[in-house]
Amino acid sequence: MSFIDIRLNQINKAILPIIIVISLISFVFGAIGLILNLFVFTRASLRREPCSLYFFSSTLFNLFVILVVIPVRIVSEGYSIDIGNYNLTICEIEFFAFYVARTIPCWLIVLACVDRYVNSSIKARIRQISSYKTARLAIGITIITIIILHIHMPVYYEISYMSDQFGNITPACFGQKGIYRTFIAFWAMVSYSLCPSFLMLFFGFLTLKNLHQHRQVLPRTTQINQTTRRVNIQLSRMLAAQVLVIVIATLPFSIYRLYASFTVSLPKSTLRIAEENLAFKIANVFTYFAHSTSSYLYTLTGTVFRKELFKIIRLLWYPNQTMVTTTGLKMQQMSILPSNRQITVANNNGT
Structure with a gap:
């Protein structure tokens, strides 16, 4: 057996364990963390924050990625079982839905960055833009826009026959050959990774600039405003951590798609095909x-998130203790209130 054959065999054997291990880690930890996100961002202390609504909405789409996209991809890429490679309708719907579901959370985080920038402005008129109503409207417009911008995928996707890592000709769901395949590679890079990442970093920089101006211009405010400002700073830290992971996790994928589109017409050896695969x-x-780590990043970087998470865990772990505490508080409040008999005696003494 030649060196090339040995190398080829090693690469092909490495693919399945890598896919299974990384995907299962993302699936298990992602599902647990994202479900906890749903509980935390609906707590009273965070529920009405516009940034929390962006986080909550992003979590819903990330759950789709974790619970639907990852299992399908494990079966497809790990075991080469994908109905979409043999049925055109499923091929078009699958790639359209998966692309949209993975792109929307990134843009919702962009909106969260914009909200942090607006909220940190020293101008009250600009800060008023940051509101729960604005967040709901922005989320709806963003979701509809991304769906419309990806509507070309069901039209131009097709089943093509290509060489796999073993050199066998197999069907695969891809964009049409030629200009569109190059376009979809650029489109994936711009819409999913490059453009959202740039905007996240850009508005993150502007937010830091605003916070620096706050320290120089605004005097110390009331305790209520200080508490609100502390929550905003915590949300900004959580957002910065999320942005960093999204940038790191998505750029390699987009770079590869761009490389693949430029080299699609080049003759390639079986070894090179296996390495690229x-x-x-x-x-x-x-x-x-980028879709599974948000809860853990928020826990590490956000005190407000961490406190609410521990409250939820305590509530789930010691439900009876919580009931006893609540009952005790109610009894204490009732004992403080004067009875009708005490009120009558006090009135008689007063007369």
Whole structure:
């Protein structure tokens, strides 16, 4: 057996364990963390915050990625079982839904960055833009816009026959050959990774600039405003951590798609095809961390999130203790209130 054959065999054997391990880690920890996100961002202390609504909405789409996209991709890429490779309708719907579901959370985080920038402005008129009503409207417009901008995928996707890592000709769901395949590679890079990442970093920089102006211009405010400002700073830290992970996790995938579109017409050896296939699948499963790690990033960087999370865990772990505490508080409040007999005696003494 030649060196090339040995190398080819090693690469092909490495693909399945890598996909399974990384995908399962993202699936298990992502599902737990995202469900906790839903509980935390509906707590009273965070419920009415516009930034929390962006986080909450992003969590819903990330749950779709974790609970639907990852299992399908494990079966498809790990075991080469994908109905979409043989049925055109499923091919078009699958890629359209998966692209949209993975793109929307990134843009919702962009909106959260914009909200932090607006909220940190020293001008009251600009700060008023940051509101729960504005957040709901922005989320709806963003979701509809992304769906419309991806509507070309069901039209131009097709089943193509390509060489796999073993050199066999197999069907696969891809964009039409030629200009569109190059376009979809650019589109994936711009819409999913490059443009959202740039905007996140851009508005993050502007937010830091606003916070610096706050320290120089605004005097110390009331305790209530200080508490609100502290919550806003915590949300900004949580957002910064999320942005960093999204940038790191999505850029390799987009870079590979761009590379693949430029080299699609080049003749390639079986070894090169296997190496590129391994690189693509690693970059693809690595993007799952952009959708599965938010809860853990928020816990590490946000005190307000961490406190609410511990309250929920305590409530789930010691439900009886919580009931006893609540009952005790009610009894204490009732004992403080004067009875009708006490009120009558006090009135008689007064007369």
